[in-house]
Amino acid sequence: MMIINIAGLALIALIVWWFWLYKPKEAELGENDLVITVENGTYSPSRIKVPAGAPFEIKFMRKDQSPCSETLLIPELQISDTLPLNKLKTIQLPAMSSGEYAFHCQMQMYRGQITVK
Amino acid sequence: MSSVNTESGKPGCHKDTDNNTQHHNHENGSGPHDHVDSAAHQELIIEGAGCASCVGKIESALKAVPGVENAEMNFAQRTVSVIGNAAASDLLKAVEKAGYNAKLAAAENEDDALAEKEKADQVYYKRLMKETWIALSLGGPLMAYALITGEVNVNTTTERIAWLVVGILTFGVLYFSGKHFFVGAWKSFLNHSANMDTLIALGTGTAWLYSMVVVFFPDAVPDQARHVYFEATAIIIGLIDLGLALELKARGRTSEAIKRLIGLQAKTARVIRDDKELDIAIELVLLNDVVRVRPGEKIPVDGEVVEGHTAIDESMLTGEPMPVEKATGDTVAAGTINKSGSILFKATRVGKDTALAQIINMVKRAQNSKPPIGRLADVISAYFVPVVMIIAVASALTWLNFGPEPAVAFAIVSATTVLIIACPCALGLATPMSVMVGVGKAAEAGVLIRNGEALQTASKISAMILDKTGTITLGAPKVTDVLVAGEHDEKAVLRLAATLESGSEHPLAMAIVESAQERGIEMGKVSNFNAIAGHGVQADVDGKTLLFGNEKLMRERTIELGDFVEKAQALAAEAKTPMYFAVDNKLAAIIAVADPIKEDSIAAIKRLQHNGIRVVMLTGDNRATAKAVAEKAGIKEFFAEVLPEEKSKKVQELQMEGEVVGMTGDGINDAPALAIANVGFAIGTGTDVAIESADITLMRGSLHGLADAIAVSKATLRNIKQNLFGAFIYNVAGVPFAAGVLYPFFGLLLSPVIAGAAMAFSSLTVVTNANRLRFFKAQEH
Numbered sequence: 001m002m003i004i005n006i007a008g009l010a011l012i013a014l015i016v017w018w019f020w021l022y023k024p025k026e027a028e029l030g031e032n033d034l035v036i037t038v039e040n041g042t043y044s045p046s047r048i049k050v051p052a053g054a055p056f057e058i059k060f061m062r063k064d065q066s067p068c069s070e071t072l073l074i075p076e077l078q079i080s081d082t083l084p085l086n087k088l089k090t091i092q093l094p095a096m097s098s099g100e101y102a103f104h105c106q107m108q109m110y111r112g113q114i115t116v117k
Numbered sequence: 118m119s120s121v122n123t124e125s126g127k128p129g130c131h132k133d134t135d136n137n138t139q140h141h142n143h144e145n146g147s148g149p150h151d152h153v154d155s156a157a158h159q160e161l162i163i164e165g166a167g168c169a170s171c172v173g174k175i176e177s178a179l180k181a182v183p184g185v186e187n188a189e190m191n192f193a194q195r196t197v198s199v200i201g202n203a204a205a206s207d208l209l210k211a212v213e214k215a216g217y218n219a220k221l222a223a224a225e226n227e228d229d230a231l232a233e234k235e236k237a238d239q240v241y242y243k244r245l246m247k248e249t250w251i252a253l254s255l256g257g258p259l260m261a262y263a264l265i266t267g268e269v270n271v272n273t274t275t276e277r278i279a280w281l282v283v284g285i286l287t288f289g290v291l292y293f294s295g296k297h298f299f300v301g302a303w304k305s306f307l308n309h310s311a312n313m314d315t316l317i318a319l320g321t322g323t324a325w326l327y328s329m330v331v332v333f334f335p336d337a338v339p340d341q342a343r344h345v346y347f348e349a350t351a352i353i354i355g356l357i358d359l360g361l362a363l364e365l366k367a368r369g370r371t372s373e374a375i376k377r378l379i380g381l382q383a384k385t386a387r388v389i390r391d392d393k394e395l396d397i398a399i400e401l402v403l404l405n406d407v408v409r410v411r412p413g414e415k416i417p418v419d420g421e422v423v424e425g426h427t428a429i430d431e432s433m434l435t436g437e438p439m440p441v442e443k444a445t446g447d448t449v450a451a452g453t454i455n456k457s458g459s460i461l462f463k464a465t466r467v468g469k470d471t472a473l474a475q476i477i478n479m480v481k482r483a484q485n486s487k488p489p490i491g492r493l494a495d496v497i498s499a500y501f502v503p504v505v506m507i508i509a510v511a512s513a514l515t516w517l518n519f520g521p522e523p524a525v526a527f528a529i530v531s532a533t534t535v536l537i538i539a540c541p542c543a544l545g546l547a548t549p550m551s552v553m554v555g556v557g558k559a560a561e562a563g564v565l566i567r568n569g570e571a572l573q574t575a576s577k578i579s580a581m582i583l584d585k586t587g588t589i590t591l592g593a594p595k596v597t598d599v600l601v602a603g604e605h606d607e608k609a610v611l612r613l614a615a616t617l618e619s620g621s622e623h624p625l626a627m628a629i630v631e632s633a634q635e636r637g638i639e640m641g642k643v644s645n646f647n648a649i650a651g652h653g654v655q656a657d658v659d660g661k662t663l664l665f666g667n668e669k670l671m672r673e674r675t676i677e678l679g680d681f682v683e684k685a686q687a688l689a690a691e692a693k694t695p696m697y698f699a700v701d702n703k704l705a706a707i708i709a710v711a712d713p714i715k716e717d718s719i720a721a722i723k724r725l726q727h728n729g730i731r732v733v734m735l736t737g738d739n740r741a742t743a744k745a746v747a748e749k750a751g752i753k754e755f756f757a758e759v760l761p762e763e764k765s766k767k768v769q770e771l772q773m774e775g776e777v778v779g780m781t782g783d784g785i786n787d788a789p790a791l792a793i794a795n796v797g798f799a800i801g802t803g804t805d806v807a808i809e810s811a812d813i814t815l816m817r818g819s820l821h822g823l824a825d826a827i828a829v830s831k832a833t834l835r836n837i838k839q840n841l842f843g844a845f846i847y848n849v850a851g852v853p854f855a856a857g858v859l860y861p862f863f864g865l866l867l868s869p870v871i872a873g874a875a876m877a878f879s880s881l882t883v884v885t886n887a888n889r890l891r892f893f894k895a896q897e898h
């Protein structure tokens with residue numbers, strides 16, 4: 001029983017670490033040619049890094065049929081747009097100051113982050 | 118310029134001020150007052166540009182075209198963005214001359230995009246339904262068997278073999294009907310995120326795995342715990358797929374309003390080029406093309422009538438039921454319907470610049486934006502799934518440690534049920550679905566709501582400031598009285614006054630000029646024109662010195678007014694604006710101008726007051742006139758003699774009193790006040806509307822739009838609250854129930870199948886409740 005309890009608590013700790021504490025690496029945005037694929041409930045890559053102070057564009061390719069994945073929101077930049085299925089959609093981003101900008105679907109189940117440095 | 122004692126009191130407030138936030142010169146704008154801001158933006162797609170050095174060539178070719186202010190090429194995309202007012206055909210020719218092919222980047226065809234989306238949705242719906250049937254056709258009979266026989270235990274070898282077969286079939290269900298949950302869960306897991314897929318995959322996966330353990334190693338679990346949960350696994354997958362399918366259908370209905378707007382767009386236009394009439398797709402209509410529209414046809418793009426006259430039904434955009442008369446020089450808007458005559462018009466805004474396209478764009482944006490009330494739900498849903506996973510583990514541990522036998526079975530059931538019942542979707546959908554329907558509903562009534570925040574604040578407005586001219590009144594004043602002094606002749610006085618005012622664009626000045634023209638009076642010549650800020654104007658006409666303005670101005674010039682002061686007061690009491698007119702420093706007449714109250718203003722104001730909103734009128738007009746207009750309109754409070762720059766101060770004053778203030782103006786002179794108010798309402802006249810200038814834009818002139826906007830906001834907020842409350846309660850009550858908190862007291866433990874059904878229909882309920890808003894009707898008026 002002891003082992004099961006320890007395993008259970010370890011599992012809880014693992015959940016906390018994996019979903020909240022761990023910060024995965026960011027994909028770098030090179031030459032304005034980054035495509036974020038929306039598929040299977042996720043953005044891939046979901047974390048991107050871009051330089052501060054210059055406008056740029058990111059492209060989205062939505063392959064996910066779920067209606068949830070259709071809307072893209074970047075609240076801090078007041079961007080809200082719809083992503084067509086199986087088509088590239090370019091989102092123009094203004095020059096931003098350093099910081100972290102979240103992007104997500106309407107219900108925040110698809111989540112990603114733009115880190116501006 | 119005139120500066121009589123009126124609304125806009127100062128020369129700086131005439132229509133040509135800089136803070137005009139309207140898209141005034143967005144058209145081709147070859148006029149003398151062109152401004153960089155008003156320049157059109159066109160995008161070309163270049164073909165045949167193979168090397169980076171082409172960029173410079175193409176850019177300089179385009180820059181050489183007269184009217185082009187800038188041309189920038191994006192080599193990676195092979196597109197050039199051209200700023201300026203050159204005709205698109207000239208741009209295309211210039212690129213061709215430089216040795217490349219170019220075409221105009223078509224505005225995204227909304228119609229096609231919509232049709233494609235519907236097709237894709239249909240395919241997805243069919244797939245979900247197929248998956249549902251596969252899962253339920255296995256789960257249903259299994260469930261029936263379990264219920265009838267009560268035999269889902271694994272004890273004998275025969276039972277083990279039979280259940281193994283069922284287990285393999287259930288795996289088939291997981292694969293065919295539930296694969297997307299598992300793939301989604303795995304991908305999100307790799308991404309360090311978790312979503313609904315994670316919960317469903319974990320829940321059903323746990324149930325299936327446990328059952329397989331029972332089948333293969335029955336000895337590993339206690340006797341009483343040798344249950345299999347294959348039927349639950351299959352049914353949960355089936356029900357959730359069904360829920361998703363139904364939700365997809367219901368979602369389609371939430372975007373009806375936008376579909377209707379997109380459907381207004383004509384597909385083709387008949388343009389006249391080189392004296393020939395051509396039917397072309399509207400994406401190909403160029404700026405300055407001359408377009409012919411026959412009776413019964415839709416106006417394809419925005420433009421200005423150059424020939425013919427007609428009546429146009431603009432109700433689809435403005436909500437205004439009466440057709441609007443149009444003649445040469447008037448503007449027409451895409452999507453409206455030509456009723457009576459055949460007209461030719463010049464295209465002034467095409468593609469995504471038309472009022473209709475901008476409205477569609479704005480409604481779409483607003484539909485996707487979130488009011489602050491939804492933020493808490495957002496924060497919760499960001500942490501929701503991992504928290505539910507933790508609860509599931511904790512619940513299983515609790516059962517294992519403290520639960521009765523068979524503790525293992527209880528632990529598995531409770532963990533599975535917790536995972537299955539939790540529904541982040543209901544929480545996430547609660548706000549956006551209602552906003553989507555509410556904003557669309559408002560658009561149908563000619564009310565454009567900028568974003569979720571405006572929607573929420575509008576529902577809380579406690580005080581509404583209404584600008585008088587153009588908002589409560591028609592904004593088209595007319596001369597009502599000319600009271601002459603002494604020997605003066607009415608016609609002569611009017612001639613002098615009209616001559617004096619002929620150079621001014623001020624509405625009151627225009628009223629005097631119009632009145633003179635109506636009587637066929639010819640105007641003279643003005644010299645030494647001088648505007649006296651806030652008071653009036655002075656000039657010489659026919660060798661006489663004329664002075665026109667308010668009482669204060671007359672007194673300053675020591676002009677004897679006699680009993681005309683009382684006459685003026687009497688006129689003001691009738692809601693007219695009296696102005697003094699002096700010739701060679703002697704009073705010649707009082708000319709009174711009145712701006713009639715809009716037909717339905719009184720009823721609309723009553724509606725606002727009836728809803729408990731404190732209505733306050735704001736005007737630059739003198740106190741007596743203001744009082745009379747306010748009384749006529751049924752308004753108890755008013756601010757009179759307010760200089761334009763003081764308007765925003767009045768808004769702040771009310772805010773200091775603790776009111777949530779709505780400010781309604783025509784969006785031209787009122788921009789600062791509109792901006793400072795909690796919600797700024799710009800009241801439009803027809804389709805020529807200041808879409809960008811306010812939180813909420815009323816497409817038609819009627820104040821009923823104001824009451825409608827507030828009513829829709831209130832209904833939407835109420836709907837959001839119901840949804841949020843439902844979703845919160847569902848999760849807050851459902852998760853502990855699933856974990857088994859009621860078991861120690863009542864012996865109640867939720868079945869995973871019931872949890873699956875509850876979860877599948879919770880988000881459907883939210884969408885359906887939001888859809889109820891579609892039937893919302895603003896109070897009859």
